[in-house]
Amino acid sequence: MDAYDGGSDAPREAEAEAAPEPGTGRPTDMPSAKDPLPGAPAEIADARLRPEPGHLAAPAPEPRTGVAALSPRYQIGAALALAVVAIAVCVHIGMVFLHVAPSNTVSKTHGEAIDEYIYPEFEQNWKLFAPNPLQQNIAVHVRADIRAADGAERTTGWYDLSAQDGRNIDGNLVPSHTQQNELRRAWDFYVGSHDSDNRSVGPRSALSEEYLRRIVVLRLERGGAAGDGGVIERVQVRSRTTNVEAPPWSADKVSSTPVFRVLPWWSVPAAEAEGGVK
Amino acid sequence: MNRFSLSVSAVIARVTESAFGPYQTAVIRIGFSLTWLLFLLRELPHREELYGPDGPWSWELARRLIDGNGAFTALMWSDGRAWFEAVYGLAVLASVLLLLGWRTRTMSVLFMVGVLSLQNRSVFVGDGGDNVLHLMSIYLVFTRCGQVWSLDARRARRADEARARGERVTDRVGPALWGVFGVVLVAAAGTGRFDGDWTVPAILWATWAAQGLWWAVGRLTTSPEPRILLDVITNILHNGALLVIMAEACLIYATAGWYKIQGSRWQDGTAVYYPLHLDYFSPWPALGDLMSASGTMVMIVTYGTVLVQVAFPFTLVNRRVKNVLLVAMMTEHAVIAVVLGLPFFSLAMIAADAVFLPTPFLRRMGGWVVRVREAILSRDGAAVPEQRDARTSEDAEPSRVGFTA
Numbered sequence: 001m002d003a004y005d006g007g008s009d010a011p012r013e014a015e016a017e018a019a020p021e022p023g024t025g026r027p028t029d030m031p032s033a034k035d036p037l038p039g040a041p042a043e044i045a046d047a048r049l050r051p052e053p054g055h056l057a058a059p060a061p062e063p064r065t066g067v068a069a070l071s072p073r074y075q076i077g078a079a080l081a082l083a084v085v086a087i088a089v090c091v092h093i094g095m096v097f098l099h100v101a102p103s104n105t106v107s108k109t110h111g112e113a114i115d116e117y118i119y120p121e122f123e124q125n126w127k128l129f130a131p132n133p134l135q136q137n138i139a140v141h142v143r144a145d146i147r148a149a150d151g152a153e154r155t156t157g158w159y160d161l162s163a164q165d166g167r168n169i170d171g172n173l174v175p176s177h178t179q180q181n182e183l184r185r186a187w188d189f190y191v192g193s194h195d196s197d198n199r200s201v202g203p204r205s206a207l208s209e210e211y212l213r214r215i216v217v218l219r220l221e222r223g224g225a226a227g228d229g230g231v232i233e234r235v236q237v238r239s240r241t242t243n244v245e246a247p248p249w250s251a252d253k254v255s256s257t258p259v260f261r262v263l264p265w266w267s268v269p270a271a272e273a274e275g276g277v278k
Numbered sequence: 279m280n281r282f283s284l285s286v287s288a289v290i291a292r293v294t295e296s297a298f299g300p301y302q303t304a305v306i307r308i309g310f311s312l313t314w315l316l317f318l319l320r321e322l323p324h325r326e327e328l329y330g331p332d333g334p335w336s337w338e339l340a341r342r343l344i345d346g347n348g349a350f351t352a353l354m355w356s357d358g359r360a361w362f363e364a365v366y367g368l369a370v371l372a373s374v375l376l377l378l379g380w381r382t383r384t385m386s387v388l389f390m391v392g393v394l395s396l397q398n399r400s401v402f403v404g405d406g407g408d409n410v411l412h413l414m415s416i417y418l419v420f421t422r423c424g425q426v427w428s429l430d431a432r433r434a435r436r437a438d439e440a441r442a443r444g445e446r447v448t449d450r451v452g453p454a455l456w457g458v459f460g461v462v463l464v465a466a467a468g469t470g471r472f473d474g475d476w477t478v479p480a481i482l483w484a485t486w487a488a489q490g491l492w493w494a495v496g497r498l499t500t501s502p503e504p505r506i507l508l509d510v511i512t513n514i515l516h517n518g519a520l521l522v523i524m525a526e527a528c529l530i531y532a533t534a535g536w537y538k539i540q541g542s543r544w545q546d547g548t549a550v551y552y553p554l555h556l557d558y559f560s561p562w563p564a565l566g567d568l569m570s571a572s573g574t575m576v577m578i579v580t581y582g583t584v585l586v587q588v589a590f591p592f593t594l595v596n597r598r599v600k601n602v603l604l605v606a607m608m609t610e611h612a613v614i615a616v617v618l619g620l621p622f623f624s625l626a627m628i629a630a631d632a633v634f635l636p637t638p639f640l641r642r643m644g645g646w647v648v649r650v651r652e653a654i655l656s657r658d659g660a661a662v663p664e665q666r667d668a669r670t671s672e673d674a675e676p677s678r679v680g681f682t683a
Contacts, residue, residue: 066295066510074507078294081511085518093525100533120349121394121416121477124409126533131541133552166557175561175619177403178324182334184558185402203346207339211402214334218327244555247548249573278332 091117100126135254139163139240140187142216145265149229158238161219183219186212187239198263212237213266218277232273238262297516300425301640302633306523307386307423308377309629310414313407314393315373317622318366325366328396328403331357335400344398348474351398352391355471365395379428384455386423387485390415394478407623410630413526419481420519422512427644456489520633527630528591531607535587544584547577553618561619569617583610597636604634 067078098107099118107114139162145155161183168179190212193205200206216235226232241259246252269276297303321328331337337357344354352365369392376385393415397408404412424430437447463486466472472479495504543549553559554566570576586606593599608628615624 065506066291066513068291068295069506070503070510074503077507078510078514082290082294082514085514089518089521092522093529096526096529100529120347120398120475122413124413126406126530127537128406128534129549129553130534130537130544131539132543133541133549134556135543135552137555137557139557162557169558169561169619170563172561172619173616174320174621176321176324177405178321178327180558180619181403181405182328186334189402204343207343211335211339214336214339218334244552247551247570247573247576250548276332277334277336278326278330 092122096122096124100124135244137162137242137244138184138187139242140183140216141238141240142220143236144220144225144232145234146226146230147233148227153233156225159220159223159225160240161216164219183215186215196261209266213268214272214277217268217272221275221277226273231270232268234265234267236263236265293517294510294513297422297425297513299520299633299637300422301427301637301644302635303421303423303516303520304379304425304427305632305635305640306414306629307379307382307418307421308427309632310411310418310626311373311376311389313622313625313629314389314411314415315370315377316625317407318370318373320622326362329353329366329400330362331359333400335402340399343401344474349398349401350391350394350474350478352395352471353399355466365392368392369396379424379430381452381455382422382424382428382430383419383485383489384459386415386419386421387459387482390419390478390481405620405623407620407626410530410623410626414523414626414630416478416481417519417523417526419485420515421523422516452489453493456486456493459486460490523630523633524594527633528594530627530630531587531590535584535590538584539588544580547580548573550580550583551576559618559620562617565617582606586610594634600634601636604631607631 067075070078095114095117098104098110098114099122101107139160141158141160141162143156143158145153147153165179165183169175172179186208189204190208193200193202193208195201213235216237217232220226220232220235239261241261243254243256245256246254292298318325327333337354340351341354344351353362355361368388372385372388372392376382376389379385393411397404397412440447463482467479492508495508499505538544538549541549543552551570554570560566569579586603590600590603590607593603608631611624611627611631615621
């Protein structure tokens with residue numbers, strides 16, 4: 001395990017720096033044979049301080065720990081534990097590898113077993129800005145049908161909720177998940193569970209609709225869109241996708257015309273419209 | 279014996295007699311718990327919106343999703359406000375105590391419960407940083423991450439000193455904690471709260487049973503062998519989990535790197551320009567403009583990113599090269615934290631990177647921390663701590679009885 005710098009070619013100056021102070025233990029993985037053990041107190045002269053197996057010529061005065069200290073009967077137990085853990089580690093790393101690797105011969109054949117193992121707790125995705133970074137700004141807009149306190153109906157203009165998020169993130173050293181992830185990922189969730197005509201694909205589409213609706217209603221309530229005594233009766237969501245301009249030094253030309261995707265109107269349940277979402 | 283079997287037996291001796299990387303596991307323990315703690319504190323004003331029963335991702339929506347996937351979250355045990363607040367509070371508390379290394383094993387379990395409960399409750403608000411913490415909180419449970427830089431290590435040292443003076447040391451907190459967790463586990467299982475996926479409940483039961491066994495063996499057996507065997511098994515588990523943590527870090531970099539190679543923007547050297555111009559990842563638009571002013575600069579950073587990510591796992595065979603890349607990656611993550619506005623993701627990745635830091639460096643870093651603390655304390659006129667280094671023989675001493683297993 002060279003990653004611990006436990007090898008024998010540790011730089012001398014690093015060792016000198018790390019030379020143990022009196023009464024101080026030494027790390028497991030420092031080479032032990034090069035500089036003999038200091039006059040360490042007995043209680044720290046534990047198993048870890050003994051020379052590595054490669055240097056068995058050095059005296060090993062303390063009683064052994066580890067498997068060597070066990071009688072054969074117990075050694076079987078230790079060997080069994082070692083075998084079980086070794087297999088578990090190999091299986092786990094193998095499964096995670098197959099889960100993150102591109103679809104391949106093995107993962108196609110054993111996809112079900114891999115999913116069974118990975119989900120729900122070991123799910124992961126490390127395609128960070130890969131294979132290509134997102135090159136579009138996708139903004140989520142919302143407008144609402146409001147019934148005012150006097151019973152008059154009106155439709156609001158479009159509110160750009162993503163621009164709100166953007167403003168909250170600007171100059172912010174610690175953006176909140178509510179600003180950076182909530183709406184953005186809710187939209188991804190919606191897009192992922194609907195086709196381009198907003199028809200549901202997959203069992204989670206209803207969840208994504210309700211989630212998105214609750215987010216936009218919350219934002220509208222917070223913004224006071226309904227006015228005093230007004231009630232949000234229906235909401236409509238749309239997205240506005242704009243390409244990020246190509247870099248100034250690039251010859252690429254991208255369209256700067258935004259593309260809109262307009263979702264159907266959704267009616268808002270009464271409880272939700274009255275501040276049910278917090 | 280030939281050389282092969284000799285080296286095999288040497289390896290077996292090493293992985294059974296000691297828990298590798300005491301400083302590395304301590305630093306990731308501190309790193310991950312600190313990241314999660316800072317995140318929880320930062321989101322304190324938004325906790326209800328993110329994880330509360332009436333948030334946009336309501337308890338009912340979460341129930342419909344979790345009924346399908348069986349993910350573990352204590353937040354689904356009740357839709358009450360008080361329960362939510364209690365779980366959030368416990369998650370904060372577990373982070374603090376794991377950070378300090380108080381009853382490290384138990385706290386690592388509680389930390390895992392906190393992380394999974396909140397994240398699995400609202401899977402759609404997380405990002406890569408949450409994903410790292412999610413996995414690492416599970417792996418940490420299997421490590422002896424409190425061997426150094428922890429209150430446990432200090433307690434063990436004091437107990438050893440007391441024993442050396444001939445005093446009797448009894449631990450009451452450990453059995454009490456164990457009893458409380460036993461009651462909670464039985465209650466949760468008895469009321470069907472563990473009916474989802476079995477992974478996390480199995481970990482909870484297994485750690486609880488192992489701690490009980492550890493205590494019973496220390497108390498009731500006269501032969502040292504059962505205790506040594508438990509110690510050996512604990513070391514094996516620790517070393518296996520440490521290997522998994524390192525492999526996980528390598529998989530993260532390998533995946534991030536190899537998929538990038540296939541992307542046209544990473545090939546033409548403009549990729550880094552784009553995130554800097556996304557509204558959601560540009561807290562400092564002026565800084566982004568500045569960084570993308572030079573096409574050559576952007577290309578160097580773009581290629582450098584891919585190169586470092588792809589190369590990292592392979593550099594583990596050479597310490598010097600590995601350390602150079604480690605510095606590069608930690609620096610890049612520190613930059614990402616500010617420039618892309620991803621502080622918690624970056625902090626989690628830096629914590630994961632830290633598992634590869636060299637021991638001499640970590641020890642020196644520990645020394646600096648101690649000196650700073652002493653300087654502050656002596657300025658306040660308080661007594662200087664008697665011991666400079668927290669490392670003790672806690673885990674290696676099989677005669678020790680306690681709940682740190």
